[in-house]
Amino acid sequence: MVAEILTTISGWVVSVISHLGYGGIVLLMAIESANIPLPSEIIMPFAGYLVSIGQFNLWWAGFFGAIGCVIGGAFSYWIGMIGGRPLIEKYGKYILISHHDLDMADRWFKKHGDITAFVGRLLPVIRTFISFPAGISKMNFKKFIIYSFLGSLPFCLLLAYVGKKLGENREVLSGYFHKFDLAIGIIILAGIVWYVWRHIKNMKKDKHD
Helix, strand or coil: CHHHHHHHHHHHHHHHHHHHCHHHHHHHHHHHHCCCCCCHHHHHHHHHHHHHCCCCCHHHHHHHHHHHHHHHHHHHHHHHHHHHHHHHHHHHHHHCCCHHHHHHHHHHHHHHHHHHHHHHHHCCCHHHHCHHHHHHCCCCHHHHHHHHHHHHHHHHHHHHHHHHHHHHCHHHHHHHCCCCCHHHHHHHHHHHHHHHHHHHHHHHHHHHC
């Protein structure tokens, strides 16, 4: 059952990027940054794999990944600004957003201020939820967009570069993985399993608190 779900999700990611090109990267990274459970650890490495076979350019892949992050982050910012934390706490559980995640993002934003919109985008987990406290605090929107892009760009480039390097060695690695090159398959499986496991664990913590 789990294997089928993983295969379906990873296959969909691959299909979207393969058919829509850079637009697919923008769409998927926007979804991820809008807090829908779709890990960037799957999206950008596959884009990097396509760089390794000559379909994408690394810098453009990173650029459009960052654009997607900004779009999705702006959506989350708007929700935080309009609905505040109560709205997020009420409905966030349906997309695996836990109180633990929100608390962590809140602490970062209160401690470091506006610059967190930049620094937070460089950090796993924090980057996914940092847009909410930015919106709740009504951070200057123009500054939020600029910081979000500048922080997202190196993150997306790094993941794409990892996928590129693994893709360049696909002939050495592919014999160990039947359906996908190991370069893509391991990242897809590990990314989904870790992402979902972590969020479910935090949701369970919320119930006991």
